Amino acid sequence: MKGVDTIARIRREHFVRGKSIKEIVRELHVSRNTVRKVLRTGATAFSYEREVQPLPRIGPWREALDGLLAGNEGKPARERLTLIRIFEELRSRGYEGSYDALRRYAKGWRRAQATMTAAAYVPLSFAPGEAYQFDWSHEIVLINGTTVSVRVAHVRLCHSRMLFVRAYPRETQEMVFDAHDRAFAFFKGCCTRGIYDNMKTAVDAIFVGKERAYNRRFLQMCSHYLVDPVACTPASGWEKGQVENQVGLVRERFFTPRLRVKSYDELNAWLLDQCITYAKGHPHPERREETIWHAFEAERPALVPYAGRFDGFHAVPASVSKTCLVRFDNNRYSVCASAVGRPVEVRAYAERIELRQDGRPVGSHPRCFGRDQTIFDPWHYVPVLARKPGALRNGAPFKDWVLPTSLDRVRSKLAGVTDGDRQMVDILTSVLSDGLPAVDAACAEALHQGVHSADVILNILARRREPAAPVTIITPDALRLRHAPSADCSRYDLLRRSP
Template sequence: MGYSRESLEMIFDAHDRAFAFWGGIPQRMIYDNPRTLVDAVKVGKQCRFNRQFLALANHYLFEPVACTPASGWEKGQVENQVGNVREWLFSPRPRFKDLAELNAWLEQQYREKLAQRPHPDQRSRTIGQVFAEEQAQLRPVGKPFAGYVEKACRVAATCTVGYDRNRYSVPAEYAGQGVFLRATATRIKIVQKGKTLACHKRCFGREQQILDPWHYLPVLERKPGALRNGAPFVQWDLPSPVRKVRDHLLKQDKGDRAFASLSMAGSD
């Protein structure tokens, strides 16, 4: 899987997807002390793993093991194999329109390599054939780990909360209130007292506003003129029949007020 960055929520998602792809969970997993997972490196192999990462390990019941710093030999052929994979897949360098297209292509390529490439130690057998034997020793995958990064924040006057240099809308009635934002690799969820207030597809741009027009209907009731130029409504993706009604009403005197009233009635 390809990700836009190496943040904790991406690590959670990568583990979920890896175990699903492998069809099981190993007893031990070795890590090269990434700062995302390790709070402190001590003498030898001793380290203090991040508390949230340990929750992931406890959920899946595997033992995380840290490499000794600057001891590349402990990772077997991993680093060489990474170089081989880069050469197999990215020479010449392919291009993709987004991460989803890249990841679909990566999965296809890996499945093909499993079936075609000889194992580095057992040259008469493919990687896939050797893995099929090892797979039987993996622990079955149960319920996925519901991993997310949470932060407390206050809803701005613009009915938005910020995360990772972008802003996401919250229903207008919660403006000024305290909420919790939960970020996963793909979604942003805003909750308050256990209730989900909003859920958005995560944006990986910068200084973007991800606005749900339905969150701003109470604002329309007070300021119907916002329907014409307000940021949440400029590119409002309405069903075709509703869009035709809106366009028709906006051509009339006080049509924005009429459509705002119609929208409020529909939301009820």
């Protein structure tokens, strides 16, 4: 089974560079059937079940180890620690890997440090549609009266210098996917190469030189948009200097003085307008006779056409409590009552949460970025009400439940009836089979007739569900009347006088 990096390269060689199947087979040393499968299915990954999953020990400790090595290199030669001492220090912090793994990592780290050049730079030039640069920044804004540190995604086209920025609550992988999709939709295309730093949402491991072990989901996104990702050398921001400069420009022009907005939607709409205004009002840094917007319009035909939205989610498994709740990101979300007792998959998008069980959706909610909050969908608990109708009055999911007008009026009238909870539960249960519009229309018809009983509403639903078939009587031609009969009442009188 080919990895997503090979699949991505096959797609780029065919769709971007226009190479034939035969050329791709000869260059990449893959079978013809594999290339055909990749091109015909349009898939960005082929999965299979692995029997043994490697678990590298040094990965979670990479940042701590980099800090120890960097601090050790900054000391005088007589005061530097040996690798054994560094290994013992890391072990005291909880590292469970081997010394050999640390030694190999340290050797590669030193080699990477030795390859760093002096503070001299070479000006770069990019062809239309060749590359873009991506980065994050942290900004302070006032959202609905509260001071918030937002994460701003920056995308910059290297040729035209066109910029795109969007604010998010986090820097997680699903936010990376959403930022790329919105940027490419705005540009109406993307470049063939993307330049990144070594962010954890994209790079799993750093090797010598430019070799990287990219995240699987990140590679799938790049394959979807036909992008070839390139990561910078660690601590070498000048390799993506354009977007680094954009961070300072956006902070100075867009976020100073401190912005005051009501929501993220308002903030992002304002940022997009500012990007367009800046591009139309400022000249290109190299071609001063034209604006950035004009250069962007000229670059658009060279971009790879926008491939549509990538299904950019971050999936994690989760268990379902007996109260039909799933915990994710310090908050709780409700699922269908039928999902209790088995694990579900949480698919986190930038703006929503989807919950699936065995590939079947069991819940969907707008994403919440607070802490210790519970997001209910009352319809998830309706099947439970059939066994516990008393929970309708005091159940937490049903507090401030907004129902359609007619259904809400029926609920108010049944509140004063002895068995009103049971009748209301019967009406709500019918929504699962007949749909909310049909039940609301039945309630409206019952209220128009001056009744609000559950039996009447369910009877109306049954009649609408199974309308009476029209009766059509077909008379044979032999039995059809040729002349209409005439009325003769005297014949009736004769019958009365007969003995």
